Amino acid sequence: MNKPEFDADVVVVGGGMVGGLLAAALSLDKSLRIVVLESAEPTPFDPGSQPAYDLRVSALSIASRRMLEAVGAWDGIESRRACPYRDLSVWDGEVGGRTDFHARDAGVPELGYIVENRVIQLSLWDQLQALPNVECYCPATLESIDAHADHVTLKLLGAPKSRLKARLVVGADGANSLVRQQMGISIETTRYEQHALVANVTTALPQQQITWQRFVPTGPQAMLPLCGSKASIVWYHNEAEVIRLKALDEEAFISELMDTFPQELGGINSVEARASFPISKAHVDSYTANRIALAGDAAHTVHPLAGQGVNIGLLDAAALAETIINAQKAERDIGAAQVLARYERWRRFENNLMIHSLDAIHKAFGEQPQWFKQLRSAGLNTVNNVPFVRNRLMLRAMGTEGDLPQLARL
Template sequence: MSGTSEATKAANELSDTGRLDVLVAGAGYVGLASAVALKHARPGLRVAVVDAAPADVWRKDSRASAIAAAASRMLEQLDIWRRVEPHAQAITEMIITDSRTGDPVRPVFLTFDGEIAPGEPFAHMIANRDLNRALRDRAAELGVDIIQGVGVQGFDTDGGGVTVQLADGASLRARLLVAADGVRSKLRDMAGIKTVRWDYGQSGIVCTVAHERPHNGRAVEHFFPAGPFAILPLKGNRSSLVWAERTEEAERLINGDEMIFEAELERRFGLELGEIRVEDKPRAWPLGLTLSRSFVAARVALAGDAAHGIHPIAGQGLNLGLKDVAALAEVIVEADRLGQDIGALDVLERYQQWRRFDTVQMGVTTDILTRLFSNDAAPVRAARDFGLGLVERLPRLKNFFIRQAAGLAGPTPRLLKGEPL
């Protein structure tokens, strides 16, 4: 039996059992975490996830992600963190430099200690496939149905719920549809939600490297004229790279000779960790800013990249999405306990009010940082280096930025504080 026919059978069986409470479109981290958070807090809710990607595509994801302390607290509360912690690498230190690739010395302008509290790092690095596996295992334990290989073809809303048509012809009925289908969200377009977006003319090159010497949990972000180059520690003598480069140059490097790529990589990586070796085929994604003008519509809530796509310069993309999960779950669970309609627009507006300002603020911040640091003009470099040095010399200001990076600044949903819903 093919993967598609299996998905069709699963969708039909689910449809036959009656109406769902929540249908999540998208089986990435945000979609799976949304389903787990809701089912964990309210076992009586009927929650399912549908995703257009083939069943095992997540196993082929060689990338890694930074998980902020607040997100770790949420994952611990949802009984997921114990499953990923053995594979996670704590970031014990973060250093920032500002230089050109040809500079013989890269002076350190800013250093962050890696803890927000004794024994609690402000972030961990975790392989994407390990996090996805843990989320899927927990979803299965809670009884969340995951239908893989069939996407959403369309949906119709009415006063009682939303009817979702799947690409294989099956249909599902739910009180709420959560769109977690990525930055190019089809569901967002179907809901008639407009976006503000622009392209930075950069692409993010991602790969994993092995190196001769241990990193000791240190993360490094070099600001080069073409964009930031981040070295993020993984378990063992390995690191994940996020390398922002001008799009035409990124395409040349990705599609060209491997020796040229490795030579350009070594120029940026430096010699501190000894010889390096690329472990997987480098891949590149266009970088831009996408902000949805609304996070909700009738019976629909956007979450994660479907609501906002930002530059990786601050490493907050995934953590913004998990903050959406925590806020949306808290709003829905409270509404359900009060006997309210969890898909009603006035309920969803509470979620939007909670998350939209914070997201726009982060989008604007990363946009300013991207334009400020992807710039080699001497006056601009002098101004930004002065600013980095000022933060380095002011402990209170540095602590503020550490808490921002840890996801603990501003109004924080209960899950991100490690509290149950």
């Protein structure tokens, strides 16, 4: 099936976390030739110089760790910077129900890790550079795509070649995916009224191994532990309030944090950086088009309240790589509609479940009648008191339940 007239079997547009994992997973089949196009070079990270924390961090699940390990990228993450957490608490700030998850209950050392997005991307890039069947074009930008019955032509800017011909193109180019737009794939997007204010702070409390989230009607308030006595604070609120909070000077912002956040936060010594993000949920009408597939944020976005966006994107990448490699081994056309349909069925179901579950949580903790609030609070306490239910939910959050691709299994 490897025809010499093709520049690559698969071109991955977007070398972010999802595109990086996809290319590394595809490279496990040495008969595939892969090109990755990435428009922005990742900023280097020197662990020795103890660089300040990036604002963009992700809570990686155990399944994500397994996939990153399987492609050899986990060591690069750990040697740079990753903060494990062992406990996870969620509580109702209005009525008071609470659920506490502990890694020891699941018989695992940790529930997940908080890692800077840049660290994940760089560690994947280290792997890609060393692979003989992967070529990375960076900085290089996709300009346009032309899909035909038996191949796809890509026009590029800034790449060693201005045109590429491939059997299959994957759009892992994020929420504003050009691949998706060029292929005319529609996406249903709902903007939440909340924005996320993210701040990196130094806490008076020593290094913590817990991530927690308190839900109040204006939106969740969360703390994600970073290494040392650093933490990433996520404060969801309406846009106007987030703009106001972002503009406050450090002292006034700390004072607002202390007045509003739960006592678990403890004192805040300093605020290193702040940024805000609009929040939306979105899902494409189709994950595939003629010789094209979409993965990660290019195909869906979720409310970040449970830190699942990149975790489901990495599962897309592993599932798609598995589908393509199986087709290649069976000497089938890797860009054929029937091959890509298997990927679509697989991931659409799992991602739909996640998008709607997170949306339901968001709504349940919004403005609700008193009877519902009591029910919600009782629900949290019940989950806390019934180990079977608590453990099932914990396994979901760890990403170890569901129809997992091979790379995410033990």
